[in-house]
Amino acid sequence: MTRHREADMGSSRHVLFLSRPDTDHLYLTLAVAEELGRRGHAVTFATSDPFADEDADAGVVLLRYGRDERALAALPAFRARGPVDLVVADPRTRDAAVELAAGWGARVVVAHANLAVWPGERQFGENGEGHVYVHPAGRGTVFGDWTPADPRPVLVVAHDGVPLPVLTSAFGPVWQVVLLTDTPPADLPEHVTAVPPGFAALAHADVLLADGGLPAIGAAVRHATPVVLVPRSPEEHRNAARVTALGLGEVLPELTPESLRRTVSRVAADEATRAAARRFRSVLREAGSPTRVSDTIESALDAETRRAA
Structure with a gap:
């Protein structure tokens, strides 16, 4: 059974999506960001032109980081959002995400647009990292x-x-x-x-x-x-x-x-x-949906909470 719960005040976390301005990445991850927002998490979706003016539902806050993703950390609108608990990046923003996350003590999840696994499959490597298929739901x-x-x-x-x-x-x-x-x-x-x-x-x-x-x-x-x-x-x-x-x-x-x-x-x-x-x-x-990948992200948040404890 798919877990779908709204986050209560104790479990709500700040999730940052660090997206590059590419339709194949942005719209897929924005759908996931909205699902997490519906569950009660504070979600910031940071991207650059030409998509920074795209609408978002479920209380997701969209911010423009300019030419350098690292500049996001200095934006007053972002700093007012509070500490970041987890960063969702794509392969091209991963390095910036890792650098930013290290300063916050946050974990990084990388969302690939390529096909790591096909529907119904799960794939895990020796280091415990894995891939879960989520279908590309259209939005935007x-x-x-x-x-x-x-x-x-x-x-x-x-x-x-x-x-x-x-x-x-x-x-x-x-x-x-x-x-x-x-x-x-x-x-x-x-x-x-x-x-x-x-x-x-x-x-x-x-x-x-x-x-x-x-x-x-x-x-x-x-x-x-x-x-x-x-x-x-x-x-x-x-x-x-x-x-x-x-x-x-x-x-x-x-x-x-x-x-x-x-x-x-x-x-x-x-x-x-x-x-x-x-x-x-x-x-x-x-096999997969924004609901399923949100479950996976919440599992990563739960693991990070246990590790910090």
Whole structure:
């Protein structure tokens, strides 16, 4: 049974989230910060432009640290929050978090956006440190909104390495092709639309074309959308191999208009793939959530309290 308790006055702690301004990290950890705030903890979420003006619920206080995370300690608004009991950092803010936490005698928890373990798995090393999977629940303005113009099937493309001529040649007006990009190409064909990154279009997608990175895979699983992957890096190849082993889509080893059209059409029509995507969405929802990671963080706080005693 998942533990979900509100912190009483004796167990309430000050948790600092030290986030870099990156959508793949900020919105995932902000959802966790809000869950801890709902449990009664004092939560400070520190980040930098362009996300310092994002709204937060549950009494979470958002602060801007500027260019250097260490400058946070000198801010009067932060100092008024009181001593810090635990710091949640990401890999790029870890060094600053460790330095700051040492001065407060606080513990550091690192939240990775990469896939340390998959749903239902726990992994612990010899030093006692471990990884717990938590599903990437969408929140924040970055996820936006998008609605298809008509009933044609939708292909969402989250891969900047797929040339536009390949896409336009592979998919005629029978498909709606949605490019997730901050820099839309000029003179797009009628059946190709460019929208800001955020995966909102996956709520209406038949297939996702991506590179094998975790943010795209996580969003596809959240929406039970089958995927076609064209991986480039070793990590993307490992993720792609796991996706295909689970029956959630296919890997495209050779990118041509013909192979792309055949593979996307096959995945879109394959009921076994769609059924696997729906099953895995259920597994994902049961395996982890902001509630579960908040339980883990509270366990770290409890351990720190016992150690201090």
